[in-house]
Amino acid sequence: MTRLSELGESHVLSRILGHNRDGAHVIVGPGDDAAVTALSGNLVSTADMLVENEDFTRDWLDWHRLGIKAAAQNLADVCAMGAVPHGLLVSLAVPDDTDIADLEALFTGILAEASRAGSELGCEVPIVGGDLSSSGLIVVAITALGTVGPGAALTRSGARPGDAIHLAGTVGRAAAGLDLLFARDELRERALSEITAPDPASTVRSRLTDTGEPELARLIAAQLAAQPDYAAVPRMAGRASAMIDVSDGLSTDLRRIADASGVHAALESAALDELVDDLMPAVRFLFGDGTDAEDRAAPGSAAARREFALEWVLNGGEDHGFVATAAPDLPPPVGWRRIGEVTAGSGLSLDGDDLPTSGFSHFGK
Numbered sequence: 001m002t003r004l005s006e007l008g009e010s011h012v013l014s015r016i017l018g019h020n021r022d023g024a025h026v027i028v029g030p031g032d033d034a035a036v037t038a039l040s041g042n043l044v045s046t047a048d049m050l051v052e053n054e055d056f057t058r059d060w061l062d063w064h065r066l067g068i069k070a071a072a073q074n075l076a077d078v079c080a081m082g083a084v085p086h087g088l089l090v091s092l093a094v095p096d097d098t099d100i101a102d103l104e105a106l107f108t109g110i111l112a113e114a115s116r117a118g119s120e121l122g123c124e125v126p127i128v129g130g131d132l133s134s135s136g137l138i139v140v141a142i143t144a145l146g147t148v149g150p151g152a153a154l155t156r157s158g159a160r161p162g163d164a165i166h167l168a169g170t171v172g173r174a175a176a177g178l179d180l181l182f183a184r185d186e187l188r189e190r191a192l193s194e195i196t197a198p199d200p201a202s203t204v205r206s207r208l209t210d211t212g213e214p215e216l217a218r219l220i221a222a223q224l225a226a227q228p229d230y231a232a233v234p235r236m237a238g239r240a241s242a243m244i245d246v247s248d249g250l251s252t253d254l255r256r257i258a259d260a261s262g263v264h265a266a267l268e269s270a271a272l273d274e275l276v277d278d279l280m281p282a283v284r285f286l287f288g289d290g291t292d293a294e295d296r297a298a299p300g301s302a303a304a305r306r307e308f309a310l311e312w313v314l315n316g317g318e319d320h321g322f323v324a325t326a327a328p329d330l331p332p333p334v335g336w337r338r339i340g341e342v343t344a345g346s347g348l349s350l351d352g353d354d355l356p357t358s359g360f361s362h363f364g365k
């Protein structure tokens with residue numbers, strides 16, 4: 001292990017930037033006072049950060065996946081504007097005693113996701129610059145840059161009554177994964193306490209092993225590093241009247257479209273059934289099959305259990321699916337599903353009933 005404090009800033013920089021490859025459009029890359037890039041089109045820029053204990057915890061930390069998550073949440077924002085990304089600025093604050101290998105894993109995670117986006121969208125997305133600082137808590141702050149043709153940006157304000165509402169990718173997986181991660185932490189603590197007071201009838205250890213089951217592991221993976229379906233966006237871009245990436249929850253982000261466009265968004269629960277089915281393994285893990293004494297706090301009926309998963313679908317963020325509105329005359333393109341329609345009015349509804357907004361907010365409201 002080599003700590004950053006043993007290397008110094010310029011050594012650290014040359015180690016991490018050794019993994020980067022400039023794109024053909026980069027005139028001046030990392031290493032000068034600022035980057036210079038040759039562009040055509042209007043500049044699209046967005047910033048998003050990951051802060052330890054607010055957006056992830058050290059207990060779940062896998063540096064490579066943290067890099068993927070940080071890049072993905074920024075690239076999804078560029079794509080949701082109908083733009084093509086061309087570069088990232090990566091600002092990092094990490095503890096002095098971080099292992100250089102961990103920081104390299106973070107960078108290769110960022111670069112892997114940037115290159116996945118590049119191959120899906122037919123562009124190059126190098127790191128063009130950034131900043132490095134020392135801090136007790138880990139902070140990964142990325143600025144993503146892209147371009148869009150004049151007049152072609154997809155904003156939140158273009159939805160019109162009569163449009164269909166379409167979703168690309170998933171919603172709810174990362175939120176279910178978050179609850180599984182918290183449950184796993186709790187099980188680990190219980191397993192530790194059982195070392196001193198072993199209980200032969202305990203199911204704690206076997207339940208901990210169960211979180212490695214593929215149907216749960218993929219939900220946990222969605223929380224640790226969702227990988228948006230970037231390629232779905234250009235298939236919808238020419239038709240979309242509005243678009244957003246779902247980072248804070250479908251109810252919150254779709255309401256942003258409704259508010260910005262001055263319309264009502266009517267969701268249809270039947271169109272969300274498959275997304276609910278997808279999350280039922282997490283409900284079963286968290287609440288058991290209803291026969292165990294430990295499951296007393298579980299939602300009782302089958303309908304209440306589906307309701308629990310529907311909450312994740314409606315209010316869970318961080319999968320970075322895309323929601324678009326578009327004229328209803330054509331079926332949705334590949335990778336998109338219709339989930340409702342835009343009508344005159346305001347706010348949100350589910351099967352005709354008012355739907356309150358209850359997504360994620362950093363300041364608790």
Ligand SMILES: Nc1ncnc2c1ncn2[C@@H]1O[C@H](COP(=O)(O)OP(=O)(O)OP(=O)(O)O)[C@@H](O)[C@H]1O
Nearest residue numbers: 045046047048073074076077245246247248253256
């Ligand atoms: N500190 C800030 N200074 C200036 N503008 C900000 C600041 N924080 C947020 N904004 C702007 O407010 C808007 C909402 O920010 P937010 O981070 O919620 O973006 P989002 O796209 O809605 O969500 P996400 O980034 O999770 O996809 C964005 O347009 C963003 O640029």
Ligand SMILES: Cc1ncc(C[n+]2csc(CCOP(=O)(O)O)c2C)c(N)n1
Nearest residue numbers: 048053054055056057247248317318360
């Ligand atoms: C430890 C821990 N606690 C809570 C959460 C949940 N969470 C954090 S940010 C966010 C939405 C997007 O934020 P932004 O709008 O900043 O992009 C959500 C749902 C988490 N992932 N990890």
Ligand SMILES: [Mg+2]
Nearest residue numbers: 077244245247
């Ligand atoms: Mg967004």
